[in-house]
Amino acid sequence: QLQLQESGPGLVKPPETLSLTCTVSGGSISSSSYYWGWIRQPPGKGLEWIGRIYHSGSTYYNPSLKSRVTISVDTSKNQFSLKLSSVTAADTAVYYCARTASGGVFDIWGQGTMVTVSS
Amino acid sequence: QSALTQPASVSGSPGQSITIACTGTSTDVGAYNYVSWYQQHPGKVPKLMIYDVSNRPSGVSSRFSGSKSGNTASLTISGLQAEDEADYYCSSYTFSSTWVFGGGTKLTVL
Numbered sequence: 564q565l566q567l568q569e570s571g572p573g574l575v576k577p578p579e580t581l582s583l584t585c586t587v588s589g590g591s592i593s594s595s596s597y598y599w600g601w602i603r604q605p606p607g608k609g610l611e612w613i614g615r616i617y618h619s620g621s622t623y624y625n626p627s628l629k630s631r632v633t634i635s636v637d638t639s640k641n642q643f644s645l646k647l648s649s650v651t652a653a654d655t656a657v658y659y660c661a662r663t664a665s666g667g668v669f670d671i672w673g674q675g676t677m678v679t680v681s682s
Numbered sequence: 683q684s685a686l687t688q689p690a691s692v693s694g695s696p697g698q699s700i701t702i703a704c705t706g707t708s709t710d711v712g713a714y715n716y717v718s719w720y721q722q723h724p725g726k727v728p729k730l731m732i733y734d735v736s737n738r739p740s741g742v743s744s745r746f747s748g749s750k751s752g753n754t755a756s757l758t759i760s761g762l763q764a765e766d767e768a769d770y771y772c773s774s775y776t777f778s779s780t781w782v783f784g785g786g787t788k789l790t791v792l
Binding site: 600602609610611612615623624625626627659663664666667668669670672673674675 | 683685714715716718720727728730733734739771773774775778779780781782783784785786
């Protein structure tokens with residue numbers, strides 16, 4: 564079955580760039596039926612949608628993060644990536660990648676990776 | 683975009699029914715039938731419970747149901763069980779082609 568796995572540094576210094584990759588296994592990222600997205604959850608807080616990408620490279624971002632976020636896709640590696648620039652302690656969170664079905668249904672999630680922003 | 687509004691907490695006794703409201707605006711919840719609900723146990727990954735307002739994915743108990751009226755969507759859990767104790771989040775598509783979550787509701791089974 565389809566699985567998603569996040570990878571990347573667990574510690575990032577401010578104001579550097581946070582970089583994470585999501586590897587998709589058991590299915591193709593080029594499926595025409597799905598988008599691929601990132602969601603985060605600060606410790607003890609709620610979920611925040613970051614953005615999503617289609618296999619063609621088309622992207623949409625959370626307006627509150629848009630100036631700092633870049634999501635890209637590498638169909639040859641069946642991966643998509645997140646870059647968040649100029650991070651601060653407020654960006655400390657568990658970052659999830661998720662498959663997004665029609666209408667915005669986040670139906671398959673990665674296990675999540677904790678990223679701490681600290682000097 | 684502003685987060686959807688959910689009560690911080692709700693509670694109920696085993697066997698009872700509870701409803702969690704999710705209030706948005708005419709540009710998100712009220713505009714589309716693209717509201718979904720997620721259950722998250724402590725330290726676990728969120729799990730899809732309801733999509734497109736009222737549809738249940740395969741494997742989700744029929745005790746979970748969803749509805750919408752105007753700018754407010756609702757999740758109802760009937761026959762409350764101890765295992766239902768968790769955080770619940772709603773999510774909606776918006777007219778900006780983005781998605782927004784609610785702040786989350788902690789369900790306590792008394």
